[in-house]
Amino acid sequence: MDNNQPIIVKRVKKIAGGHHGGAWKIAFADFATAMMAFFLVMWLMTTATPEQKLAISGYFQDPVGFSEGASPYVIDLGGTPVLAPDKTLNPEVRDTLSEEKPQDPSDDVVESMAEQIERERLELLLQELQNKVEDNPQLNKFKDQILFEITQDGLRIQILDAENRPMFALGSAQLQPYFEDILLIMADTIKDVPNKISVSGHTDAKPFASGGGDFGNWELSAGRANAARRTLVAGGYPEEQVARVVGYASSALFDRNDPLNPVNRRIDITVLTKKAQRAIESEQDGEEGEADGEVAPGASLPSATPAGTGEPLQPRELRERLNIFEEGALRFDQPAP
Structure with a gap:
């Protein structure tokens, strides 16, 4: 009993919250x-x-x-x-x-802000279209024939022809099935923006005319542009949003160094800015005024004269021939661009 050592028990009190507490x-x-x-x-x-x-x-x-x-x-x-x-x-x-009173922003400032917002909207539309071309296998095969560009007039979509993949049947305004698919997909995207569009048709510089010489590249480019418009409308694009359909023939070549290059045969769809839309509407108002008998100073009335003749066509005869051409009922002796 005398050799027993005392037993010491140490109890450590833990403080909640760590070393520094909760301070x-x-x-x-x-x-x-x-x-x-x-x-x-x-x-x-x-x-x-x-x-x-x-x-x-x-x-x-x-x-x-x-x-x-x-x-x-x-x-x-x-x-x-x-x-x-x-x-x-x-x-x-x-x-x-x-002295200081709140001032309304000037018209120039408001217009500049509106143009900036509109440009941003077109850039978003451009990005969306590019993504669709990349993601859609059907469009991706033709991505080398589809070009996007933001210009002064708006977002321009150029669909170019190719030697092995033409957009239209030879010598007519009849669309190839794959070109119709491209336009339908485009219509589904561009209809989401409030801007109007302009559709234009182009040919290369190869001379083309029917046997009688009554129709050439001008009529062919206009007919093809109108065929593209009908396809866009069939794809759900509002018809009232089409501001203009026009044919340029070979007057605005894509490749000026090679006028016969197939890429010169193309369809342009421009999603117009408000400024470009107003300019087109003002031009159309001026043309309507001339049609009503109000001829601008220095302007001359247009006439429709078949190539190789000096006799202008009567309006009824001209309409009949244009209708025949648009329906693709003409037979051409020479291959069309």
Whole structure:
């Protein structure tokens, strides 16, 4: 019994929250609150108008005088800065508030902002169309024949012809099935934007005419552009959104160095800007005025004269021939571009 050693038991008391306890959480919460308040003040300063900033300045310079003649708050419930007249200690603030009035933005500024928004919309449409071409296996096979470009008039979609993949049947405005599929997919995308479109047809420089010489590249390009329009409308594109359908023949070649290059045979679909749309509508209004007998000074009335003759066609005869051509009932002696 005398040799027994005393047994010592040590108990360690654990403090909840780690070594430093929970005090750091309170400090961090205070810091986060202060930062939130700071950024809130910075945001309010960037969104406040000059008048509101002057009102805030007047309030901090003389809070008592500021509140005697008006609301004790810098901004009332209606959102209008209230400043007691003749009470502020800073006369420059009072004079500035009385002289400065909100001004409406000028027409140029509004138009510039509208053009910027419209351009961004067209860029988004361009990106969406490019993604469709990349993701759609049916379109991806023809991606080398589909070009996108944002021009001054809007987003231009060019569908080019190829030697081994022509868009139309030889010598007519009849679309090939794969070209119809391309137009239907395009229609499903461009119909989501409110802008109107312009459809134009182009040929190469190879001379082409029917046996009688009454129809050539001009009529062929116009007929093909109109066939593209009908396909777009069949794909769900609103017909009233088509601003213009026109044929250019070979007057606007894609490859000027090689006028016979197949890429010169193409269909252009331009998603017009509002400015370009207004220009087209003004041109059409002028043409309607001339058709009603109002001829512009220095302008001459158009005439329809078959090639090789000096006799103009009668309107009824011209319409009949154009209708026959549009339905693809003509037979051509020479291969068409």
